Structure formats: C-alpha cells, structure tokens
Amino acid sequence: MKFVKPLFWQSKNVISLLLYPLSIITLTINIFKELSSKKKFLIKTICIGNIYLGGRGKTSLAIEIQKLLKKKFKTVFIKKNYPDQLDEINLLKTKGAVISENDREKALYLASKKKYELAILDDGLQQKSIDYGLKIVCFNTEDGLGNKYLLPAGPLTENLNQLKKYDIAFLNGETENKNLYLKLKSINKNLKIFKGKYKPENLKKFNLKKKYLMFCGIGNPHEFEKTLIKYKFSIKEKVIYPDHYKIPHKEINRLKLKAKRENLSLITTEKDFFRLNKLERKNIKFLKIKLEIKDIKNLKKIQTIANKNEIKVQYGMTAGGTDGQAFLGYGIPSIPLSWPGRYSHSPVEVMDYRDLNSLTSLISAIIKNPSNN
Numbered sequence: 001m002k003f004v005k006p007l008f009w010q011s012k013n014v015i016s017l018l019l020y021p022l023s024i025i026t027l028t029i030n031i032f033k034e035l036s037s038k039k040k041f042l043i044k045t046i047c048i049g050n051i052y053l054g055g056r057g058k059t060s061l062a063i064e065i066q067k068l069l070k071k072k073f074k075t076v077f078i079k080k081n082y083p084d085q086l087d088e089i090n091l092l093k094t095k096g097a098v099i100s101e102n103d104r105e106k107a108l109y110l111a112s113k114k115k116y117e118l119a120i121l122d123d124g125l126q127q128k129s130i131d132y133g134l135k136i137v138c139f140n141t142e143d144g145l146g147n148k149y150l151l152p153a154g155p156l157t158e159n160l161n162q163l164k165k166y167d168i169a170f171l172n173g174e175t176e177n178k179n180l181y182l183k184l185k186s187i188n189k190n191l192k193i194f195k196g197k198y199k200p201e202n203l204k205k206f207n208l209k210k211k212y213l214m215f216c217g218i219g220n221p222h223e224f225e226k227t228l229i230k231y232k233f234s235i236k237e238k239v240i241y242p243d244h245y246k247i248p249h250k251e252i253n254r255l256k257l258k259a260k261r262e263n264l265s266l267i268t269t270e271k272d273f274f275r276l277n278k279l280e281r282k283n284i285k286f287l288k289i290k291l292e293i294k295d296i297k298n299l300k301k302i303q304t305i306a307n308k309n310e311i312k313v314q315y316g317m318t319a320g321g322t323d324g325q326a327f328l329g330y331g332i333p334s335i336p337l338s339w340p341g342r343y344s345h346s347p348v349e350v351m352d353y354r355d356l357n358s359l360t361s362l363i364s365a366i367i368k369n370p371s372n373n
Contacts, residue, residue, distance in 0.1 A: 311361050
C-alpha cells in the first residue's frame, strides 16, 4: 500500500470532525472481526502489530525478538505476502527463515509442518481469527495516538479499548512521551510497556565530513532523519516517498545526477536499499540500524555485574510487577529484582534463603558498580 500520513490525523480539526461519522464503518468492521472464531495453532506465536496506521517499527522489533529467542527456539518469521512489501520480506530473509503467504493461517500451518517452534508475525493484530500466544502493539513516541479517532477521521485502525486485549506495548523513537505511557496504562494497567531507540551499526563506513542527500520511502521518515541528525550527518537535501514505494529507475538516476552535481553522498534506509536492484545500488549507502530495547540493555548490565561477582541470576517476565514500574513513563531506568518463589502473596509462600542472600549480594554489587549513573 502506497501510503502518506495525512497531517490532520495528529489533531482534532475541521477535516477530522467532518470525517468522524465515517469512522462508524471502521468500528462496524472491527465488531464483525471480533465475532469470528479463533484458531489456536500448536506452534508458539508472537504477533507484532499496530493500531496507528503506518510504520511503527514492527519489522525492527520482530528482528530483535528473533535475535533474543533463536537460541532457545527454532524460529520463523511470518509475513503476509503483500506485493508492495517485498522490501520487508527481503530484509527479514537476511535475518532468518521466512514464510510468506497470502493467508497467515496457511503460513502458520506450514511453519508447524516444517517443525518450527516459534513463529514471529510481522503484522497481523487485526486478524482476529488467530489466537496468538503473545500480542505486542507498537507505537512511535512522536506521533503517539494522534487525534485518537478511528479511520478515516484519524489514524487508528481499532478502538483504544482493544489495548485491554494486548500483552505488551512497545514505544520506539527519540521523543520522550509521558502522556502516551500514562494513557496506555490508564486503559490497561496490566500492559507491559517497553521502550527502544534506533542505533546505527555501520557508522564507521560513513564520512561525517561529507554532505548527504537523504531519500526514503518508509512509514516514519522523520524518525530516520532524526537518527541521522543525532549521529552528526549533515543532511543537505531530503526526498521523501510514500511508504513501501518502489522508486522508478529514472528517479534513481535523477537522484544520482543531483547528488553528483551538488557534490552530495546518497544515503537511505536498509529497507529502501533492498528495494533497489544491484545496478541501482551503486554509489548508494544505507544506514544499518539496530533497535536498542532499553530494558534489555539494562538487563545485560545487571547480568554482567552478576557474572563479575559470581552471583547466579536468571531473568524473565511474569504477570506481576513492582512499585518501580510507576516511574518507567518518566524515563527512569527501572528493572524489577526479585527471588524465585512459590505460592506468592499467600500464608504459605515459600522461598529459599540462598536466593534471598543472592538478591542482597546483587543489589549491593549494583550499588557499588562504578559504571552506574
């Protein structure tokens, strides 16, 4: 789908109010979807989607989750076969196994047949006929929830109450958005919220003294531009195309001629680069970025401290939490620390004193660690 986000989606204005009555169509479609029977598959499933239409970082998050879990499970990416989204399919193929079909249910059936243990679905939350094991909804911190209206008056594909049915919200972007965090928590207090930012992996390949012509056709081009500026790229000009846009060969040649004439270097995203053929890729570089999940980064720090002090630790996610989670929306790093126990919050709760001693030692080691800030 060739898509450019309308500006009126970000606020309540004359255009959005005029279109508001048409949102009943989106609401009605969603009601019928909810009535469909749900199929559960033998293979474990993680579905990463969005309710704000357009690029919210689903593919990047799918790749990071696959990196974290591929040692424990035989993983496969599931991506619905949209003809204009071959760029994302090609990108996923460079990271792992991919099954792409017109029907997600068929893709999951094939994944089970091929003995995969975990399917990571890049998009698919709006397909209510599948009973997903874990549902993750992505947001960009700059756009937030927009004007909170359903399509076409606003950017939302579903009513915000649907968040009560999701397990995790992932917020990505350079912008801190406390209001977004608090709004999500007010709708679903049990929603686990993680944050992340994009970090370049191949920065050394670029000469930052040069001036650049940036071009891209992704869902959130401003986030890409902000990343380039953050890492000191001098952007002389930029050309923005619709999301998933296949740039014609003549247009690529025009960009190259413009860059040569004005002594600029061409830079684009990894997705856009993989949409080009081998000949078109000549003299064009892409910034390879990694989605850095804040909580994972902090967990790795704790793991390093524990290893250094010979303290045995394990980490995971439970349905519980700590009082520290209230501070997550304000940019304060917060990692719940606990001990393994049984029959929690009951008169017969059981724990091992060795675990309590290890927890005490870990807290002490974290406080004493000179790299803490």
